[in-house]
Amino acid sequence: xxxxxxxxxxxxxxxxxxxxxxxxxxxxxxxxxxxSFQNLFNVIFQITINGIMAIGITFVMIGGGFDLSxxxxxxxxxxxxVNLQSHFNVFFSCLIAIxxxxxxxxxxxxxxxxxxxxxxxxxxxxxITLNGLxxxxxxxxxxFPKYFSFKYISYGKLFYIPFxxxxxxxxxxxxYIILAKTKLGKRIYAIGGSEDICRIFGLNVDRIKIFTxxxxxxxxxxxxLIIASWSNVSTPEFGKNTMFIVIGAVVLGGVSLEGGVGxxxxxxxxxxxxxxxxxxxxxxxxxxxxxxxxxxxxxxxxVIADRYRAIRRRRMQM
Amino acid sequence: MRAISLNTKRHFFDVIKKQILLFVLIAxxxxxxxxxxxxLTVDNLLNILRQVTxxxxxxxxxxxxxxxxNIDLSVGSIVSLISVMFVDLQxxxxxxxxxxxxxxxxxxxxxxxxxxxKLGVNSTISTLAMMILIQGLAMFYxxxxxxxxxxxxxLLFIGRGxxxxxxxxVIIFLFVLFISYILLQKTVLGKRIYATGGKEQxxxxxxxxxxxxxxLVYVISGVCCVISAxxxxxxxxxxxxxxxxxxxFDAITAVILGGTSLYGGKGGVINTLIGILIIGILGNFFxxxxxxxxxxxxxxxxxxxxxxxxxxxxxxxxx
Numbered sequence: 001x002x003x004x005x006x007x008x009x010x011x012x013x014x015x016x017x018x019x020x021x022x023x024x025x026x027x028x029x030x031x032x033x034x035x036s037f038q039n040l041f042n043v044i045f046q047i048t049i050n051g052i053m054a055i056g057i058t059f060v061m062i063g064g065g066f067d068l069s070x071x072x073x074x075x076x077x078x079x080x081x082v083n084l085q086s087h088f089n090v091f092f093s094c095l096i097a098i099x100x101x102x103x104x105x106x107x108x109x110x111x112x113x114x115x116x117x118x119x120x121x122x123x124x125x126x127x128i129t130l131n132g133l134x135x136x137x138x139x140x141x142x143x144f145p146k147y148f149s150f151k152y153i154s155y156g157k158l159f160y161i162p163f164x165x166x167x168x169x170x171x172x173x174x175x176y177i178i179l180a181k182t183k184l185g186k187r188i189y190a191i192g193g194s195e196d197i198c199r200i201f202g203l204n205v206d207r208i209k210i211f212t213x214x215x216x217x218x219x220x221x222x223x224x225l226i227i228a229s230w231s232n233v234s235t236p237e238f239g240k241n242t243m244f245i246v247i248g249a250v251v252l253g254g255v256s257l258e259g260g261v262g263x264x265x266x267x268x269x270x271x272x273x274x275x276x277x278x279x280x281x282x283x284x285x286x287x288x289x290x291x292x293x294x295x296x297x298x299x300x301x302x303v304i305a306d307r308y309r310a311i312r313r314r315r316m317q318m
Numbered sequence: 319m320r321a322i323s324l325n326t327k328r329h330f331f332d333v334i335k336k337q338i339l340l341f342v343l344i345a346x347x348x349x350x351x352x353x354x355x356x357x358l359t360v361d362n363l364l365n366i367l368r369q370v371t372x373x374x375x376x377x378x379x380x381x382x383x384x385x386x387x388n389i390d391l392s393v394g395s396i397v398s399l400i401s402v403m404f405v406d407l408q409x410x411x412x413x414x415x416x417x418x419x420x421x422x423x424x425x426x427x428x429x430x431x432x433x434x435x436k437l438g439v440n441s442t443i444s445t446l447a448m449m450i451l452i453q454g455l456a457m458f459y460x461x462x463x464x465x466x467x468x469x470x471x472x473l474l475f476i477g478r479g480x481x482x483x484x485x486x487x488v489i490i491f492l493f494v495l496f497i498s499y500i501l502l503q504k505t506v507l508g509k510r511i512y513a514t515g516g517k518e519q520x521x522x523x524x525x526x527x528x529x530x531x532x533x534l535v536y537v538i539s540g541v542c543c544v545i546s547a548x549x550x551x552x553x554x555x556x557x558x559x560x561x562x563x564x565x566x567f568d569a570i571t572a573v574i575l576g577g578t579s580l581y582g583g584k585g586g587v588i589n590t591l592i593g594i595l596i597i598g599i600l601g602n603f604f605x606x607x608x609x610x611x612x613x614x615x616x617x618x619x620x621x622x623x624x625x626x627x628x629x630x631x632x633x634x635x636x637x
Contacts, residue, residue, distance in 0.1 A: 135616075290454070
């Protein structure tokens with residue numbers, strides 16, 4: 001009987017991981033192609049884009065914040081990287097794109113800390129502004145990168161593994177070290193847990209928060225480079241649904257909306273789950289509107305589950 | 319004693335805010351009539367009123383939700399779903415259509431209210447999820463097509479009829495305004511709604527069941543969406559599953575611009591009315607002077623951000 005209790009505990013704490021395994025099993029049964037090396041490889045490649053962004057936004061959310069603008073930050077960086085190739089070389093265009101992403105993160109950070117605007121609203125405002133900016137800059141048109149070498153970013157391989165996957169792994173490792181092993185990481189958790197107490201203790205909360213938003217902008221920019229390079233186009237359609245997927249995935253994996261809880265691996269598990277669902281749904285050949293219904297329901301389940309977990313955490317603390 | 323003087327101070331700021339907005343409204347009317355000869359014509363003004371009724375009624379419902387400190391992002395999708403349902407169900411029976419739509423709207427409102435009120439989930443995300451889900455349901459209902467139904471039912475009157483030369487939608491709009499005003503300003507329920515949004519802990523201490531209040535406002539929002547959907551479908555005669563989305567943006571901007579605080583407890587339907595009129599006139603003005611759609615959106619987005627920023631600043635002063 002004791003061993004059953006132990007199993008139950010694992011089930012409760014590692015629920016997202018279990019869900020992931022269940023999903024893999026489910027789709028493997030329903031589609032013979034799913035469990036092939038080629039397909040699983042595709043899945044991993046596709047999730048790097050959302051995954052890198054997820055790493056960034058995990059920093060923000062653990063710090064108690066929120067960033068709705070990541071989708072269009074990614075889009076802006078993608079568009080800049082491609083369109084600027086008509087004036088500059090690839091390296092410089094990408095550099096400007098990355099700087100733009102970091103800058104957007106910086107602005108978000110300022111809105112949230114110095115102007116004290118609620119993160120939802122501040123980043124929503126940024127989302128709307130970026131949308132307008134992107135539409136204005138592109139005039140609604142697609143564009144194609146001038147240099148062939150741009151494709152190298154996502155198609156280049158090192159030891160047969162594509163660059164994006166290397167970048168993804170590198171970011172995971174760095175992020176894990178920062179969050180779990182450094183003082184900065186502990187401080188971010190502290191701010192997410194209770195910001196007021198941190199201020200009382202003299203912590204420079206504002207600076208750290210701005211830093212998290214800048215990381216979020218940075219990762220969004222990198223993702224933008226990858227997606228532009230992979231699809232070889234820049235289009236104002238990028239990033240529309242990204243924020244739901246990335247945030248939903250990260251929360252599902254265990255990073256709480258309330259802040260101070262979760263870690264990189266939670267985010268990764270969440271992204272894997274969403275990525276597999278997206279991939280698996282493709283095989284099931286569902287019509288477009290089913291996707292909305294499924295994603296909407298999924299998001300609902302995720303937030304209700306997160307709320308449930310938060311209540312249980314609070315009860316256990318008493 | 320101190321409580322009373324704080325209250326009058328807050329009331330004073332609200333009055334000032336109301337006056338500033340009225341001033342902006344009047345200024346807009348003057349500028350618009352100077353710039354465009356067409357603006358002050360009866361046709362154009364009626365047009366403004368007609369445009370305004372759809373998102374306006376939604377705004378009134380949203381006012382209730384915002385007053386409790388929450389938000390409802392699903393309103394656009396609810397309008398989409400209800401309008402396609404309404405148009406489609408005309409085939410069977412107009413009365414059945416109205417009843418079915420009301421039931422669905424109430425159910426959605428209750429569901430939203432349950433998640434936010436009883437479960438305590440963050441309203442932004444849950445109503446966002448509902449927005450996506452309900453949009454999917456609307457598209458599922460029509461299986462991707464727009465529904466074109468030449469429904470000759472008497473219900474077309476809702477959208478196209480006139481009563482004493484006033485368009486029916488405007489009558490309904492004024493009716494909703496009237497009921498909302500009475501509900502919010504003259505009943506105990508209204509005071510409870512303000513209390514829930516203003517200082518929730520205090521409201522709970524006073525015995526107000528804030529979770530029920532929070533649930534109720536979503537039901538009200540749902541019903542307002544249903545009414546808007548009726549007017550929309552009756553006016554156009556068909557329904558497309560994507561059409562509700564644009565109304566969310568105008569509705570929420572109108573409410574916040576009008577002075578109802580996102581944090582709850584401040585504002586009201588008269589504030590919202592001013593916000594509605596400003597948005598309506600601005601939109602009309604942009605069309606009259608021929609500004610492209612992107613710029614309209616961009617400008618409206620800026621207004622929303624500005625409105626929210628003012629909201630945050632005045633909240634700071636009053637606390």
